[in-house]
Amino acid sequence: MQQRRPSRRSSASTLVPAAECVSLDALADRARALNLLDGKLRHHLPDALARECRLADLRNGRLVFLATSPTWATRLRLHQATLLAEARATCGDAVRLFVVKVAALPPVPPEPARSKPLSATAASHLRSAAKTMSDPELQALYLQLASLASSDSPPEA
Known part of the structure; x- marks a missing residue:
């Protein structure tokens, strides 16, 4: 007869209340x-x-890097002394160990796309449309949008 192993389910007593967890501000500061x-x-x-x-x-004194392959990890280990010295200079002498793990790198967020400047013609059309509107709030929004046009736009007619 086979013995049953106890379940590995976590009990309610091991759960930590959200109020006792690290704050999001502290987590964001650490990430930065x-x-x-x-x-x-x-x-x-x-x-x-x-x-x-x-x-x-x-x-805990461990500087941990991720590399995309064993080859890159080996090449990174060749620079261990330089990286440890720079980390010690930046963070203090508590940095003692250098660790490289092979794993896929997290995706780097793309640079935000630069918006095209609003042309003088588009600004002129927005001003014209604003003049025909009866709603003053909407008219103000159109005029505010028209004010974002490049500085070489013609003055309001």
Whole structure:
């Protein structure tokens, strides 16, 4: 007869109330700090290598990087002394260990698309449309939008 193993379900007593968790502000601050450190450290790497790795974490004296393949991880380890020295200079002497893990890198958010400037002709049409509107709030919105036109737009007729 086979013995039944106890279930590994978490009990209610192991759940932590949301109020006791790290605040979103603290989490965002940590993410910003890691992002800045990542840029600073990868600046010391060759461009090809910098594109294939990212700083994942800095905790308990461990500097953890992610690399996209074992090959890139090996190449990153060749720069271990430089990265540790720069991390120590930035974060203090508590940084002792260098760890590289092979994993897919998180996607980098694209740069926001630059909007095309509003042409003088479009601004003129918006002003003309605003003159025909009876709703003053909507008319103000059209005029505000027309004011975003490039500085070489003709003055209102």
